[in-house]
Amino acid sequence: MRDEDSRNLILAIVLSVIVFVAWTYFYAAPQAQREAELAAQRAELSAQEAPQPNLPLPTDGGLAPGAPAPSLSPGGVPAATREAAVAAAPRLPISTPSKEGSINLRGARIDDLILKDYRETPDPSSAPIVLLSPTGSANPYYAEFGWIGSGEVPGGLPDAQTVWETDAQALTPTSPATLTWTNEAGIVFERIVSVDEDALFTIEDRALNATGEPITLFPYGLVSRHGMPDVLGYFVIHEGFIGVLGDAGLQEWSYDNVLDADRLRQGVSGEVWRDVVGGGWVGITDKYWATAIVPDQDSAFTGRYTAESAGGPPVFQADSLGAARIVAPGETATSTKRLFAGAKQVDVVDGYADTFGIRQFDLLIDWGWFYFITKPMFYALDFFFKMFGNFGVAILIVTVLLKILFLPLANKSYASMAKMKAVQPEMMAIRERYGDDRMKQQQELMDLYKREKINPIAGCWPVLIQIPVFFALYKVLFVTIEMRHAPFFGWVQDLAAPDPTSLFNLFGLLPFSTPALLTVGVWPILMGLTMFVQMKMNPEPPDPIQKAVFTWMPVIFTFMLASFPAGLVIYWAWNNFLSVLQQGFIMRRHGVKIELWDNIKKMLGGGRAAAKG
Incomplete structure (x- = not known):
């Protein structure tokens, strides 16, 4: 049986493909x-x-x-x-x-x-x-x-x-x-x-x-x-x-x-x-x-x-x-x-x-084909738009309501993840003890999960929940005339169009336009940062390849989402931020250490060590 980090890596890759590629050809x-x-x-x-x-x-x-x-x-x-x-x-x-x-x-x-x-x-x-x-x-x-x-x-x-x-x-x-x-x-x-x-x-x-x-x-x-x-x-x-x-x-x-x-x-x-x-x-x-x-x-x-x-x-x-x-x-x-x-x-x-x-x-x-999700999503956004006069604000409110709606399921998922992190030393001991006996290793791990009441795939639920919401919001932003030219605040004047700013001309301070591939705006960067923080809250995987994948995934997603409608990127960044708060609260309540600062220090320390070498 593969370890949990491998399982999470495979799931992350599969779900990413579903979100960004597969549904396009649905x-x-x-x-x-x-x-x-x-x-x-x-x-x-x-x-x-x-x-x-x-x-x-x-x-x-x-x-x-x-x-x-x-x-x-x-x-x-x-x-x-x-x-x-x-x-x-x-x-x-x-x-x-x-x-x-x-x-x-x-x-x-x-x-x-x-x-x-x-x-x-x-x-x-x-x-x-x-x-x-x-x-x-x-x-x-x-x-x-x-x-x-x-x-x-x-x-x-x-x-x-x-x-x-x-x-x-x-x-x-x-x-x-x-x-x-x-x-x-x-x-x-x-x-x-x-x-x-x-x-x-x-x-x-x-x-x-x-x-x-x-x-x-x-x-x-x-x-x-x-x-x-x-x-x-x-x-x-x-x-x-x-x-x-x-x-x-x-x-x-x-x-x-x-x-x-x-x-x-x-x-x-x-x-x-x-x-x-x-x-x-x-x-x-x-x-x-x-x-x-x-x-x-x-x-x-x-x-x-x-x-x-x-x-x-x-x-x-x-x-x-x-x-x-x-x-x-x-x-x-x-x-x-x-x-x-x-x-x-x-x-x-x-x-x-x-x-x-x-x-x-x-x-x-x-x-x-998912009109039973897409159309209710529009009605919810339109309701709050009529109340507050801003579709961007409506997206933020609907995201909070979705978080509340799925709060019991998400709490169970994060709680199960926290328990799994708490028994990491026992899991490592089992792997070392039965390193050559894969069947025995799997049996002992399953006994550990049952004893501690851990669901090993519970960590997938928050992402699985987000996929249909992501698709429905993308569809609403893309097809409804109500979203066309709908402004948010500041530089975002069209939630159905990509964020117009770009890191590579210092967000408009330098007097030139950037190619579409390099147009990475403020909101995609915020989305990438929130994704980075969420991933760094967990212990780093021991495998160096997995570690590299998880480190670079926020960067890859930042560039991929840069060409998506700004409203969708705002949703993703805001959802990540709420998930970080929720996950941090549950981890503290279960006495599990939040690895964020230690992981950042290791990353920065590794960079300095590489520079000295």
Whole structure:
């Protein structure tokens, strides 16, 4: 049997790997399983005859099949800037407390949306976040709604070139807007658009059949994004296509996944979920922002992710196609859909899920597989943030509460560790007495543990408890918009970003920036010091290799955590500090010597001896 120091060394290495490496790739196996299931779905769907007409594909930029491309400026030349693209078409302004923009009356697209409450950087004078932009700008991104006909519809359907009329001066939370257009056959198309104060648009489409023949219409909604978006590329968060599609549940596809999917039409790849029942939604998500089409939750619909990649930048599209509406002469078809377009605030997203009965809409925020830990962690932090107005303070308070919650278990662990240190002389004597008889040595040690009521693995519990807390806090800091640009005190102005200071330019006193690898800030150093103190409270292991590992581990962790969010490092440092106090108190109560100062003296003495040598 290995001695206890060896066991602790192995556990420390294993747990470190779990914390800093393994969980980063936690999604790989489930992702592979999902891909296998989706491949089976694709094979099954490809053998079926589509019972509905095709939605507009992204090759048309969201236009109906065969519609001409829009001319966004005189002569058909694409606009040079976003502002010029916006100005090139008649528009209905959008004005709410949280966003501003406009609806393009040519095509009735929602393609101009700015989030007033969020900035590009923590500097309040920096530019606001631009979510949606029209075609002709650098990065077109828009939502579109309408009808698809089964066969030829007399007089035609509205498309991206259709200029709608409106009865409103502006779209606001208190004043919905009605858009109208009548085709040559007298079919009246009407769209009532309303918006709330946060992130939800409600679109009610109506089509009055003024012809003498019945017509069949299918309602659709889509979000389209042109060009390959910049993504972080971390396994810990999903960016790309997202949705919940009936019994198929949550679907998360990266942009590359859709580009590599089965071909649906020439130059277009994608995935289709037909006749989805039981509710759902489809959309595109970034780290903090998202757009999502929410069809009628009580009716069947077809969901689809597509990508066009032939010639030029790719065009991505998430869309839904509703069930057929057979409209008799003189009757009106109606369809109500919703568009989420904005920041993924937890209370807002959860509120929409509850208010409108949107199936699993809370999964728009990527809580991960450990959502049962991650989400309660967020609620706890948010509660204290609302009380004290500082997420950093909330992290400190939640850490104390977690310490109190696990206090009985931690006290037992530290007490068992203290007892083990107290019987170290007996353990050494047993090892010397039975050095050549490993079986007898193990038996005598186990008898000693039973006699003294010692649990040899009790020292692992404090670290094991910290792992899920560490992961949950990292996830909360990384994915929630509430943590974005949340300041602490002093130099930490964004708890979701690394500590910006660096030891290697004397924390900003020297006039140069340090490379990312050498950006080791104040809080990572404090974390490393607290970890060093905690480890030096125990007797040094006799093995020189183990001794070196434990000596250098705080330094290694300091550099590793330097690139992590500052809020996470603050938690780790504060947790270490509380653990030092707790462990010191328990060791004194059990009469066990705290080896901190002796170990430091030995370390310094060894350094001086080496220097003299």
